Amino acid sequence: VTLSVWADTQRMPGFQAYEKSHSNVHINPITVSGGAVNGLTIVQRVLLDNRQNSDWPDIAFLGQLNDLAALQRPNMNYLADISNYVPKSVVNNYPPGVLALCQRDGKLYCLRNDVAANVLWYNATLMQQFGYQVPSTWSEYQQLGLKVAKEHPGYTIGNLNGRYGHDAYFWPSQCAEGTPVGANGIKINTTSQNCKRMAELLQPLVDAKVIATDDPWSASYPQKVAPKLLMMPAANWFAAYGFKDTYKLPEKQWAAANMPTWPGEKAWTGEEGGGVYVISKHASSIKAAADLITWMATDTSPNGFQASQPTYPAYGPAVELWAKNGEGTYGSYYAKDPADVFGQVAKLIWPGYSEGNVPYDADNAFALTMTATAAQGGSLVESLPKWQQRLSDLASAAGYQVSH
């Protein structure tokens, strides 16, 4: 069987390793760089393939979950239901909720490679030096922030940019910014109490400038904001790629904690990425393709694919091996082994929202409304309706039935 595989350079060696050990499968690699091949993203490629009615990639790794939502749109006619090809035991071994975005109407459309749940990153060295406790509730988080503003001005405890603003604050607050309803409906209600409480909590912190509005990947961030980071709710991979690789912050200082909680509620969190494997319904052998992506996502042999990945494995049984292998070689960077916290937050992703629910750029919608307001010193609560309007407009333009 020959299978064309659309994947980035991080994932492609895994596919090729499978090809080596399985003589019946031949891989035709389509290597993605910068999210595209010949200037086309996976969604664009499928749209064009649909027009010529041939040439679809048989297997695709999606690093952007928005693409999953886009490929699930009815007019795409691309994703294969793989529920009959993936063993039930494999599905059940995923932590609860992690596969939710792959499952619709009792069908299975993808397997997850990694989980990128948000944790509360904190600089353990500085926290000790300043004499602060890691906040376990949102109100403690707010009080600590106001204290930081007074005692150590210039330090920040989080970021309200387009990416983390909604994924690290409003999503964990169970704010309904895009909940699927049936096959083609979506519920968007960002003026609800769950959203309002977070906007009110953040307002004084933004006003006191302990929460920044800059983009963490902007040119000036490493010298402007990063040297004075005290805490940051961000993805489980953020210490490795942000603090260490991009900002070059010193070793043995950063540790992870669960997200703060609201009274009487679980420590819900959100997510920032986390890739999935999908299969084309036009593939010559969906069975062979399903076997391949199952191996990629869930193989737990010591030299298997998941054991050597920098990302946190979505598949439960692969986690232990991953941690033993040095947590994707970043293990020595942390002040405290974050594996336990990573494991807990992976089960605490609030299921009412996911980047995989919406095909449009929700980060940009948040930035244009909420972050812009925060950057200009405006009222967050008052711009919640603007955010809702923007999301609703985007959803209806993409063909969804919007309810509030």
Next chain:
Amino acid sequence: VPEIAERFGFGAVKRTQWHPYLFVAPYALFAAIFGLVPFIYALYLSLRDENSESYRLTLDNFLAAAHDFRFISAYQNMASFLLLWLPTLVVVVFLAALLLEARAGAVTTSLRILYYLPGAIAGSASVLVWLFMFDPPVSPFGAIWKLLNWQDVNQVVSGGHIALVVTLIALSTGAGGWIVILFGAIRGISQDIIDAARIDGCGLLRLAWHIKLPLIRRYAAFILILSVASGTQVFAEPQIIYSTHIGFVDPAWSPNQLAYIYAFSYGRFGVSAAISIEVLAIALVLALILILRTRFYSSELARASD
């Protein structure tokens, strides 16, 4: 003799008839493949009913585009960009070319290259360079941004500023080429005219204003016509600013970006084609107005007889 002359003349015309076609042929071929055929296909797509298998013609795609919530803002953005960019471009290009030519020498040659250099960088790369310029802490113009009390890139690249930001980028990449061309045009003015004006007592300023400018004025129309065509298609600059997640830029900032979203996010190629046709129509109308107002194609004789 008249017979011979007629025959000779007739023969000459017939012989030269082929040469112009030969010269134009490569252009005509590529214009047809990359201009005319895509246009016809876009027109066909825009008028076809997407939802039916039949070939019913409809205006649904144009209506769907017009009902998009970003439709008006996209055209407003395009208009404000054109209003900022076109006059600035013409003024900057003419001023720089006249200044360069007024005291031609060794410095001029290096300045000419200097003006041209930014244009030699690929458009998208120069946008990335500019993004550093707009980020106050790392910008070489940081002092200016601080003077305006703009602390971070989000304040520089947001809302109404974006048209200005795109204008600056487009000017830096596009003006240099025109300056060099216009410089050549001024050099092409007959030295007799310049000398005559000098003898009559023209200084540098009067020479530029009363002699050179009127003689190269038609180039303004030429620059405007070509720039209207590229300006209405504004895409790369706002798209790259958007995709770098810097500042607050709508992914459908310009009509071309909206068309891109319809084709490559929604898979609605008909609506996308409809927007493209609209943009083309606007560019054509603007170009026609410019041509008619400046009598761009009328010959010197026709002008003299007016």
